[in-house]
Amino acid sequence: MPPFRIPTGARRDRVTGSQVYGFVKCEHSVWLDFHGDPAERLPHSAAVERLLEHGRDHEDQIVGTLDYREPAYPVGKFAEGADQTRGLLEEGVLGVSQGVLFEPPFLGIPDLLRRVDGASDLGDWHYVVGDVKSSWRPRSDQALQVSFYSELLGRLQGREPPYGFLILRDGSEERFSVADLRPVLKEVLSELDELLAGESRPHHSWACRECGWRDTCSSDPDVHWIPGLTRSEKRLIAAMGLGGLAQLAAVHTDDRKMEGSVVSEATLERARAGARALIDREAVRVRPPRVPDLMHPLQAGVAYRDGFDRRLLVLARRSLGGTTVVHRIERAEDEDAAVLAFAGELAEGGTVLHSGSLVRAIRERAIDRPETWGRLEALDLRALDLMGLVRGAWVFPAPVSLPTDALAWFEGRAPATEDRLALYADERDFAGLEELARSELDALDQLADRVVGVPQ
Ligand code: SF4
Known part of the structure; x- marks a missing residue:
């Protein structure tokens, strides 16, 4: 581990895996963890709370299938937890869940420590670190967190774990080399050390929307x-x-x-x-929107996918002012047929207004399927990212991604902060996703009136 000093007067004296993970998302949030007033931190929204609950349920399910031991120590007494964990590892138990790796100021509590063959200071065995995640695909920040734990474990057992692993939403295991991530981890920790010793300023981004420090940062x-x-x-x-x-x-x-x-x-x-x-507290125009030539009749399209596994869940379209057609893709095996049908339906009309992700989402699914390329090309030619156009021409008081956000600002309202899309996708709540898609199509319709300003 690189040298690390907790600054004098900081409100906490430990660096945990959450800070390593959080640093990648927003370094200022980690600075506030050490220097901010915890009383100012807002509670999680109901949607985030439900997502976290799903994550905990998933973790319980995975851990429940393993015959692992767990250290039991008084709340906050991490040195005691670390002693117990070391005892379990020296004993050579099959595995440990919620083991404590503590080398002040670093504290790691990984979900899983799994015994594998190969000598170490513990005996003829050593351990590797794993975390249970709700995502369907691994992310680099998750791997970095496991790499942080692996570094602490390596020092305890006198042998670097050869790999770390993530257990994903579908129960599959994803492994990665701890050695490969070490340089990145070292860099993150030394940048963190430097950050905490100095001043930091917020950076308004998407991450702020559900962040507990948003009132502090915007005050x-x-x-x-x-x-x-x-x-x-x-x-x-x-x-x-x-x-x-x-x-x-x-x-x-x-x-x-x-x-x-x-x-x-x-x-x-x-x-x-x-x-x-x-x-x-309103949208300010910096230049006229650059509207390309449009093909009529205008239509709008929306694609929602699971943010974790990229699987498409809902496709919706509407001829502006007309009826809405929604494809709910409840089974993964129906995805190809739905994409093909949807791209074909859109290719029949004029310019397709969307909010940025539509063509990308469809292209990702179509890339390996030559039979869809003709329709995709037709869609590419007529797609117009209306939100890109809006963001180029106006500046908003907060980052906007959805047409409903932009419309809210145009109408003098602040948009909702809760990320219902992530929640509904996680819960596979198709009724909720359809409701969001319909409101997004309504907003595209109204934005088209306001921004594109052409007769339909
Ligand atoms: S509100 Fe934004 S800038 Fe402030 S800590 Fe949170 S994510 Fe970072």
């Missing part, structure tokens, strides 16, 4: 809270003395401050519009 907004700018653009603008929203909103590109600036005029214009969007 005193400045240039760092403007969505759609990169971290370095924000730093440069702040370094020009334009960090405050009021100053930024009032700046003119021919101001003396702009002389010799490395920030482009276009970026500064977006930043200025972003400052106004945050002050007035």
